[in-house]
Amino acid sequence: MKYQSQKVARLYFMAAIGLFTGQILFGLILGLQYVIGDFLFPAVPFNVARMVHTNLLIVWLLFGFMGAAYYLVPEEAERELFSPKLAVALFWIFLVAGALTILGYLLVPYSGLARLTGNDLLPTMGREFLEQPTITKLGIVVVALGFLYNIGMTILSGRKTVINMVLLTGLVGLAVLFLFAFYNPDNLVKDKYYWWWVVHLWVEGVWELILGSILAFVLVKVTGVDREVIEKWLYVIIAMTLITGIIGTGHHYYWIGTPGYWQWLGSVFSALEPIPFFMMTVFAFNMINKRRLNHPNKAAVLWAEGTAVMAFLGAGVWGFMHTLAPVNYYTHGTQITAAHGHMAFYGAYAMIVLTIISYAWPILRGEKAANQRAQVLEMWSFWLMTVSMVFITLFLTGAGVLQTWLQRYTDDPLPFMVVQEKIAPFYWMREAAGVVFLIGLLVYLYAFVARGKPAEDATAA
Amino acid sequence: MNPLLALGLLAALTLLNVALNHSGVQGAWLIPITLALVWAKGLVIVEHFMQLRVAPPLWRGLVHGWLLLVCTGIAVVAP
Amino acid sequence: MHAITHPLPARQLKGDLAVWILILSELLVFGLFFLGYAVAARRHPALFEAGQATLDTGAATLNTLALLAASAVVVMAIERLERQRTREAGRLLALAALLGSLFLVNKALELHHHLALGITLSTSLFHMFYLGLVSFHFMHVLAGVIVLSWVARRCLRDTPPELNTVWSAGAYWHMVDLVWVVLFPLVYLL
Ligand code: HEM
Ligand code: HEM
Ligand SMILES: [Fe+2]
Numbered sequence: 001m002k003y004q005s006q007k008v009a010r011l012y013f014m015a016a017i018g019l020f021t022g023q024i025l026f027g028l029i030l031g032l033q034y035v036i037g038d039f040l041f042p043a044v045p046f047n048v049a050r051m052v053h054t055n056l057l058i059v060w061l062l063f064g065f066m067g068a069a070y071y072l073v074p075e076e077a078e079r080e081l082f083s084p085k086l087a088v089a090l091f092w093i094f095l096v097a098g099a100l101t102i103l104g105y106l107l108v109p110y111s112g113l114a115r116l117t118g119n120d121l122l123p124t125m126g127r128e129f130l131e132q133p134t135i136t137k138l139g140i141v142v143v144a145l146g147f148l149y150n151i152g153m154t155i156l157s158g159r160k161t162v163i164n165m166v167l168l169t170g171l172v173g174l175a176v177l178f179l180f181a182f183y184n185p186d187n188l189v190k191d192k193y194y195w196w197w198v199v200h201l202w203v204e205g206v207w208e209l210i211l212g213s214i215l216a217f218v219l220v221k222v223t224g225v226d227r228e229v230i231e232k233w234l235y236v237i238i239a240m241t242l243i244t245g246i247i248g249t250g251h252h253y254y255w256i257g258t259p260g261y262w263q264w265l266g267s268v269f270s271a272l273e274p275i276p277f278f279m280m281t282v283f284a285f286n287m288i289n290k291r292r293l294n295h296p297n298k299a300a301v302l303w304a305e306g307t308a309v310m311a312f313l314g315a316g317v318w319g320f321m322h323t324l325a326p327v328n329y330y331t332h333g334t335q336i337t338a339a340h341g342h343m344a345f346y347g348a349y350a351m352i353v354l355t356i357i358s359y360a361w362p363i364l365r366g367e368k369a370a371n372q373r374a375q376v377l378e379m380w381s382f383w384l385m386t387v388s389m390v391f392i393t394l395f396l397t398g399a400g401v402l403q404t405w406l407q408r409y410t411d412d413p414l415p416f417m418v419v420q421e422k423i424a425p426f427y428w429m430r431e432a433a434g435v436v437f438l439i440g441l442l443v444y445l446y447a448f449v450a451r452g453k454p455a456e457d458a459t460a461a
Numbered sequence: 462m463n464p465l466l467a468l469g470l471l472a473a474l475t476l477l478n479v480a481l482n483h484s485g486v487q488g489a490w491l492i493p494i495t496l497a498l499v500w501a502k503g504l505v506i507v508e509h510f511m512q513l514r515v516a517p518p519l520w521r522g523l524v525h526g527w528l529l530l531v532c533t534g535i536a537v538v539a540p
Numbered sequence: 541m542h543a544i545t546h547p548l549p550a551r552q553l554k555g556d557l558a559v560w561i562l563i564l565s566e567l568l569v570f571g572l573f574f575l576g577y578a579v580a581a582r583r584h585p586a587l588f589e590a591g592q593a594t595l596d597t598g599a600a601t602l603n604t605l606a607l608l609a610a611s612a613v614v615v616m617a618i619e620r621l622e623r624q625r626t627r628e629a630g631r632l633l634a635l636a637a638l639l640g641s642l643f644l645v646n647k648a649l650e651l652h653h654h655l656a657l658g659i660t661l662s663t664s665l666f667h668m669f670y671l672g673l674v675s676f677h678f679m680h681v682l683a684g685v686i687v688l689s690w691v692a693r694r695c696l697r698d699t700p701p702e703l704n705t706v707w708s709a710g711a712y713w714h715m716v717d718l719v720w721v722v723l724f725p726l727v728y729l730l
Binding site for chain 1: 556558559561562565566568569572573576580661662665668669672
Binding site: 532 | 551552553554560564567568571574575578579581582597601604605608609611612613614615616619707710711714715717718721722724725726729730
């Protein structure tokens with residue numbers, strides 16, 4: 001660790017992992033509710049569990065991104081963080097607001113929560129991923145502004161590297177696009193239209209910049225390849241991301257009442273969205289092959305490679321599968337979508353956060369890499385979680401193909417619930433794979449314990 | 462090829478193409494001929510401007526493949 | 541670790557690998573767009589013919605020549621640069637950027653003409669493709685002109701970027717040209 005203030009990243013990483021664990025527990029509850037309809041009813045209805053599962057996901061990824069920024073921005077800018085105190089304060093604000101929101105979901109009926117938090121003053125609740133009460137959303141904006149101010153000041157008064165600038169652009173984009181969460185038109189078409197500006201333009205736009213810059217940072221550190229080479233790749237990747245991803249939003253505009261030309265624009269541009277993900281794969285492996293040093297943190301290298309591969313599979317391959325309008329006509333909103341959503345979110349964003357944690361955590365403790373045993377455990381957890389996510393995806397894809405066929409494609413389609421009964425075996429297998437995922441996560445957590453006491457005093461760096 | 466010579470060739474092909482399409486002639490061969498001219502122009506650009514004639518075969522093949530695919534694709538699909 | 545020495549390759553990709561991957565990706569984007577256009581035109585022949593009749597082929601022909609000329613001038617500039625005649629190269633690159641700007645002005649007038657008539661993406665499938673393709677290509681020319689101007693400026697100040705960078709810039713510009721060579725007959729002529 002070069003700069004003392006990088007240490008605030010630890011708080012953020014801890015919160016991220018804690019919330020990740022919560023997300024997985026709720027995922028397992030959901031998976032069970034899929035096959036045992038009244039499991040935990042009425043205490044935790046499906047819609048509530050789903051909200052908790054997805055919101056925890058978004059929030060832990062945000063914690064992860066912020067932690068990553070607090071870690072890598074000072075190191076790249078070659079100066080201390082502008083204000084570590086602000087970073088700590090914002091951490092607690094965000095954590096408390098997040099916890100209260102989740103408790104609100106679990107303890108109060110959703111409509112009651114809306115009333116309680118004055119949703120009618122500025123209605124923003126009720127949309128997938130953006131279910132948070134308006135005050136929570138305002139809190140997110142405050143945290144985001146403070147955060148951007150903090151790292152912006154650090155970057156602008158320090159060494160300006162391409163990695164830092166791309167990261168900052170991505171984070172500013174994330175915050176700006178979130179503002180569309182406050183725009184909630186009555187017209188259902190417009191409502192959906194702008195909702196995708198948050199959801200799609202996040203994961204297939206600005207978040208990719210964040211992903212690219214964190215990956216580039218870790219690769220610079222673990223391969224020792226010239227910065228110029230890595231920066232060039234980063235430029236090309238973000239160019240392609242924006243060229244394909246912005247108009248690619250059209251793949252969500254096929255059937256919601258928007259003009260028909262979106263079927264063309266959306267199909268053409270989103271069909272090419274896999275390209276930047278593919279470039280990231282080529283980039284990562286190319287850099288690792290050209291490495292000039294053998295970094296002792298083998299686990300971090302594995303996570304970086306895993307991210308590059310799984311992001312391409314989940315976003316690129318599974319995204320492409322249903323992105324052309326004639327295909328999406330049949331698959332829209334089926335389990336194919338869920339299969340893709342899971343592998344893409346895990347492969348791209350969960351894994352990049354786990355990558356930077358894997359790289360940074362030992363350094364924050366004052367050692368270059370964890371001890372052999374802890375690394376082996378961490379690599380086991382990598383394989384357990386990643387392989388079980390592959391299986392979750394495959395089972396959901398199986399379910400989705402059958403569902404599409406029986407319910408939509410055949411000459412005499414079956415009703416929704418009849419089809420759900422038929423594909424229940426797939427849901428059971430998904431749940432089993434989910435249990436393996438949880439085991440992988442527990443191994444991951446145990447790997448932290450197995451690190452033992454820090455090798456040297458972290459403050460001595 | 463001298464770049465100015467290449468430019469002359471490209472310009473001539475362009476004007477030929479425009480003239481052909483404005484001469485009022487119709488016929489099944491108009492589209493194939495137009496695309497053949499496009500392909501010829503593409504060849505000059507790819508080989509002499511982009512310098513792919515000195516590039517490794519893979520890259521050369523990829524760009525030429527693109528050009529051929531687009532030209533034949535349009536020729537086949539166009540009415 | 542031992543140093544790896546590469547023998548100088550006989551065949552060489554002029555420009556950066558990453559930029560070439562970008563070029564290939566862009567070609568794919570445009571290629572798919574072109575084939576989409578062809579499919580749509582086949583399905584609605586009358587609509588596309590009527591739409592095409594409203595386009596100004598003369599201006600577009602002029603634009604084609606401007607782009608081709610710019611490309612040739614870039615090749616000449618790079619030849620100069622390879623022989624260390626930096627300032628000459630700079631002047632030629634400035635000329636190429638100027639030719640590119642000519643294209644931009646001309647195209648902006650054409651687009652303005654159509655937009656002033658109240659034409660939007662929703663007017664018809666033809667107009668969606670026409671506006672979509674042309675403005676998407678426009679952005680690429682714009683990016684190309686910016687890059688060329690930057691390289692020109694560096695050369696004129698006698699601090700040229702690395703040759704590999706200039707090759708990459710040139711290859712990108714030729715790609716923009718190559719794409720237009722297909723786009724022009726497809727949208728304006730056929
Ligand atoms: C890391 C990047 C990505 C993530 C995290 C992601 C995640 C998601 C999620 C969660 C959904 C479901 C949204 C909903 O609730 O309706 C979705 C839908 C979709 N995604 Fe992605 N995605 C990514 C990249 C891509 C890419 C690159 C493509 C195309 C090549 C793609 C194509 C689609 C399509 C077509 C849908 C709509 C499915 C439907 O009609 O039901 N995605 N994505
Ligand atoms: C470990 C076991 C997991 C199980 C059993 C599970 C289960 C589920 C279920 C049942 C849903 C609701 C689908 C529906 O509405 O029909 C869901 C949604 C979702 N989960 Fe998971 N999940 C798990 C892990 C994860 C992980 C690790 C991630 C990402 C890192 C994730 C991301 C998502 C997303 C993005 C959605 C919304 C998908 C959409 O809108 O299509 N889940 N999950
Ligand atoms: Fe999307």
